[in-house]
Amino acid sequence: MEQILANGLYLGAQYALIALGLTLIFSLMNVLNFAHGQMYVFGGFVTYTVVAQFGLPFIVGLIASALVLAVMGALIERFLFRPVIRKSKRDESTMLLAAGIAFFLDAVILLLFGEKQRGVPKVVNGVFNWDMRLIMPYDRILIAVLAIALIVGFILFMQYSRTGRAMRALAQDRMAAQLMGVDVDRYSMIGFALGAMLAGLVGGLLVTITGINLGMGGPTSVKAFLMIMIGGAGVISGAIAGGFILGMMESIGLTVLAAYGDVTYLVIFVTLMIFLAIRPQGLMGKPWG
Amino acid sequence: MKRRNFLATTGLSLVLAVAATTSAWAENAKLKIGFVGVTSGPAAAWGISNQRSMETRAAWLNELGGVKIGDVTYDIEIVPFDDQKDPKRAIAGMEKMAQDGIHYVVGPNVDDGAAAVRPVAEQNGIMYFPYAFPKELYTAPASNAILGMVANYQSGPAIYKYLMENKGVKKVAFIAGNESDPLSQRDSGSAAAKALGLEVVSDTVTYQMDTTDFTPVLLPVIQTAPDLLVLSGVSPANAPQLIRSARELGYTGLISTETAQDAAVLAEGAGELANGFISVGGASTPELASDAMKEFVKRYTDMFGEYNDESNTKVYALEYIIETLKANPAAIDNVEEFKKTMDTFSAPNPFMVGDAKLSYVGTTSFGQKRQVSVPLVVNEFKDGKFETLFVAQVD
Known part of the structure; x- marks a missing residue:
C-alpha cells in the first residue's frame, strides 16, 4: 500500500506540473494547446543536449529548457496565436493552429535531435528501501520534490505577484480586465510563455528518469487533457487535483489490476466518461465556463 | 557585342547542361526499391534505421557505378513511405509502391502492418520484407513476404x-x-x-x-x-x-x-544498470564484422551523424533483393521469377568475415524458404557496448 501511494504521489506531481501549463494557456486565451506535449519533449531534448552533449550540470540544462521554451512560447503566441485570435472568432481556428504546431514541432525535433530515445545520467544515485515495503530511488524523490516545489512556486507567483494577479484577472474576465487597464496582449504572451516554460521544465526534469523520445509528445498531451478535464479546464487548482488524481488512479490500477492485463487506462477512461456525464465541467470548473 | 557573347555563352551552357543531364540519365537506369515502415512516433527508431540503412547502401552502390543486373546497370533509388505504425497507412504505402511500379519493398516493421499489406502486395506482384513475426505471412499459401530478421x-x-x-x-x-x-x-x-x-x-x-x-x-x-x-x-x-x-x-x-537494441540508447538511459542485459543483434560485432560492414557503419555515420546498432540487421534486406535480382535478371519486374530463384540462391555475405553466405531459409519454421539468413547473434551489454554471447544460424 505504501508503495502504491508513493508511486501515485510521484506520478501525480509530474502530471500536475504538465497540466498546469496547459490549463494556464487555456484559461488566459481559451486555446486548447495540442502542442503542449511536443513542448514537453522539446524541453527534455534541450536538457539532454546541454547535459549529455555539452557536459554541463543538470541545473544548467533545466534552466536552458525553461528559457528556450519560454522564448518559444512567447514567439508562438506573438506571431501565430495572436493574429489568428484577432482575425477569427471561431475556436476551431486556434485548435487547428495548435495541431499544426504540434506536427511542426514533431518534425523539428526529429531533424534537430534524431529518432532515438535519449536520456541523461542519474542526478542522484541510490535507492530508498524501507524494509521492501516502500522502494523509491532517490532521484525520483528529488524530482517529485522539485516538481512540488515548482507547483508551490507557481501558485505563489500567480497569487501574489503583479503579473500573476493580472493573469488571473484576464482569466476571470478578459473584457473587464482590459477595461481595468490590464495589457491583454502582454499578459497573454507572458502566460503562454509561462505555460510553455512549465512544459519544458517537466521535460527537463523527467529526462533524467524516463528519458525522452520524439513520440512522447502526443500521449503526453492526451494525459494533460485528461487531467484538466478531471479537475476543470482553466482552473489551476483543478489541474493540480486532476494531476494527482490521475497519478493515483494509474498507480492503484497498475497494481490492483495487474493480473487482468493492461486494463488500467480502460478503467480510467470509462470512469472519466461516467464522471463527465455527471459533471461535465470537472471537479472545480464552473458550468458556465 | 557583349550582349551577343552573353547570349551565345548562355545558350551554349544550356545545351551542354541538357546534354550532360541527358547523358547522365542515359548512363544508368533507375531501380526503385520501396520502404514502407514506421519513421515517426515512439517506434521511429525501427523504421528510420531501416530507411537509413537502405539509403546508405544505395548511395554507396551508386557511387561505385551502380548495380549490374543482366545487361543493364542500375542506380538504386529508395522510395520511402512512413506508415506511422498504422495498418491503414501501411496499405496506402504499399498501394503507392504499386502505382510507382515497384516490385520489391522492405517493411513494414510491425505485425498488423505486415498483415494488412499482404493483399495489396499479392495482387500487385510485390515481394516485401517485413520485420514482423506472424507465421501465416510466410507459410503457404502466402508466398510474397520474406521475413527480414530472426523471429x-x-x-x-x-x-x-x-x-x-x-x-x-x-x-x-x-x-x-x-x-x-x-x-x-x-x-x-x-x-x-x-x-x-x-x-x-x-x-x-x-x-x-x-x-x-x-x-x-x-x-x-x-x-x-x-x-x-x-x-x-x-x-x-x-x-x-x-x-x-x-x-x-x-x-x-x-x-x-x-x-534488437542500441548500445548508445541503453548506456544513456540505464547506464551500468544495463550491464548484463541480453539482446539479439546483427553482424557488426568485432568478431564478425567484415571490412565492408565497417565501411557501411562509417558511411552511415557520415551520412546521418550517428550509427544505429539496429542497422546491423537492417542492412541485409536490400542486399538480398539486389543479389537475388543479379542471380536472375528476369525477376526485375516478375516476382514469380524471384520466388523460383530463392530456393537455390546463394551469394557471398559481404558483411561477415569468412565464407558466410547469403541464402534464404525458413523451411523448418514456415515449410518454405521465406526468410533471409542473417546470423543469430546474441549479445550481452557491458559498459556501454555489446559483447557477443553466442552465434547461431536459423535453418
Missing part, C-alpha cells in the same frame, strides 16, 4: 536454453507492451519457455507503450522473483527504462529480449 520464436528458445545451461535459470517472467507485436512475442516466448521445462512465474503483466514510469508496472512481476525477466518485443525507447526500474526495485536476476 523471436527462433531466437527465444536458443537464448533460454543457453541461460538454463550456463546461468542456471529455472524461473522466468515475461512483460510486454500492450500491442500486437509484443503480446504475440510474449505468448510464443512463454510457450517456448514452458516447452523447455522452465517455470513461467508471470506472463500477464503488460504496459501502455507511452508509459513514463515503469515502477508500478514492474512491481508485481519482480515480486514473483524470477531468475530471468524477458522484455517481450520491447522497443529501444522502453528497454532502458524497464531495465532501470527493475534494478531500482532490487531485481538482481537476468534480463533479456529478442528484439
Whole structure:
C-alpha cells in the first residue's frame, strides 16, 4: 500500500506540473494547446543536449529548457496565436493552429535531435528501501520534490505577484480586465510563455528518469487533457487535483489490476466518461465556463 | 557585342547542361526499391534505421557505378513511405509502391502492418520484407513476404536454453507492451519457455507503450522473483527504462529480449544498470564484422551523424533483393521469377568475415524458404557496448 501511494504521489506531481501549463494557456486565451506535449519533449531534448552533449550540470540544462521554451512560447503566441485570435472568432481556428504546431514541432525535433530515445545520467544515485515495503530511488524523490516545489512556486507567483494577479484577472474576465487597464496582449504572451516554460521544465526534469523520445509528445498531451478535464479546464487548482488524481488512479490500477492485463487506462477512461456525464465541467470548473 | 557573347555563352551552357543531364540519365537506369515502415512516433527508431540503412547502401552502390543486373546497370533509388505504425497507412504505402511500379519493398516493421499489406502486395506482384513475426505471412499459401530478421520464436528458445545451461535459470517472467507485436512475442516466448521445462512465474503483466514510469508496472512481476525477466518485443525507447526500474526495485536476476537494441540508447538511459542485459543483434560485432560492414557503419555515420546498432540487421534486406535480382535478371519486374530463384540462391555475405553466405531459409519454421539468413547473434551489454554471447544460424 505504501508503495502504491508513493508511486501515485510521484506520478501525480509530474502530471500536475504538465497540466498546469496547459490549463494556464487555456484559461488566459481559451486555446486548447495540442502542442503542449511536443513542448514537453522539446524541453527534455534541450536538457539532454546541454547535459549529455555539452557536459554541463543538470541545473544548467533545466534552466536552458525553461528559457528556450519560454522564448518559444512567447514567439508562438506573438506571431501565430495572436493574429489568428484577432482575425477569427471561431475556436476551431486556434485548435487547428495548435495541431499544426504540434506536427511542426514533431518534425523539428526529429531533424534537430534524431529518432532515438535519449536520456541523461542519474542526478542522484541510490535507492530508498524501507524494509521492501516502500522502494523509491532517490532521484525520483528529488524530482517529485522539485516538481512540488515548482507547483508551490507557481501558485505563489500567480497569487501574489503583479503579473500573476493580472493573469488571473484576464482569466476571470478578459473584457473587464482590459477595461481595468490590464495589457491583454502582454499578459497573454507572458502566460503562454509561462505555460510553455512549465512544459519544458517537466521535460527537463523527467529526462533524467524516463528519458525522452520524439513520440512522447502526443500521449503526453492526451494525459494533460485528461487531467484538466478531471479537475476543470482553466482552473489551476483543478489541474493540480486532476494531476494527482490521475497519478493515483494509474498507480492503484497498475497494481490492483495487474493480473487482468493492461486494463488500467480502460478503467480510467470509462470512469472519466461516467464522471463527465455527471459533471461535465470537472471537479472545480464552473458550468458556465 | 557583349550582349551577343552573353547570349551565345548562355545558350551554349544550356545545351551542354541538357546534354550532360541527358547523358547522365542515359548512363544508368533507375531501380526503385520501396520502404514502407514506421519513421515517426515512439517506434521511429525501427523504421528510420531501416530507411537509413537502405539509403546508405544505395548511395554507396551508386557511387561505385551502380548495380549490374543482366545487361543493364542500375542506380538504386529508395522510395520511402512512413506508415506511422498504422495498418491503414501501411496499405496506402504499399498501394503507392504499386502505382510507382515497384516490385520489391522492405517493411513494414510491425505485425498488423505486415498483415494488412499482404493483399495489396499479392495482387500487385510485390515481394516485401517485413520485420514482423506472424507465421501465416510466410507459410503457404502466402508466398510474397520474406521475413527480414530472426523471429523471436527462433531466437527465444536458443537464448533460454543457453541461460538454463550456463546461468542456471529455472524461473522466468515475461512483460510486454500492450500491442500486437509484443503480446504475440510474449505468448510464443512463454510457450517456448514452458516447452523447455522452465517455470513461467508471470506472463500477464503488460504496459501502455507511452508509459513514463515503469515502477508500478514492474512491481508485481519482480515480486514473483524470477531468475530471468524477458522484455517481450520491447522497443529501444522502453528497454532502458524497464531495465532501470527493475534494478531500482532490487531485481538482481537476468534480463533479456529478442528484439534488437542500441548500445548508445541503453548506456544513456540505464547506464551500468544495463550491464548484463541480453539482446539479439546483427553482424557488426568485432568478431564478425567484415571490412565492408565497417565501411557501411562509417558511411552511415557520415551520412546521418550517428550509427544505429539496429542497422546491423537492417542492412541485409536490400542486399538480398539486389543479389537475388543479379542471380536472375528476369525477376526485375516478375516476382514469380524471384520466388523460383530463392530456393537455390546463394551469394557471398559481404558483411561477415569468412565464407558466410547469403541464402534464404525458413523451411523448418514456415515449410518454405521465406526468410533471409542473417546470423543469430546474441549479445550481452557491458559498459556501454555489446559483447557477443553466442552465434547461431536459423535453418
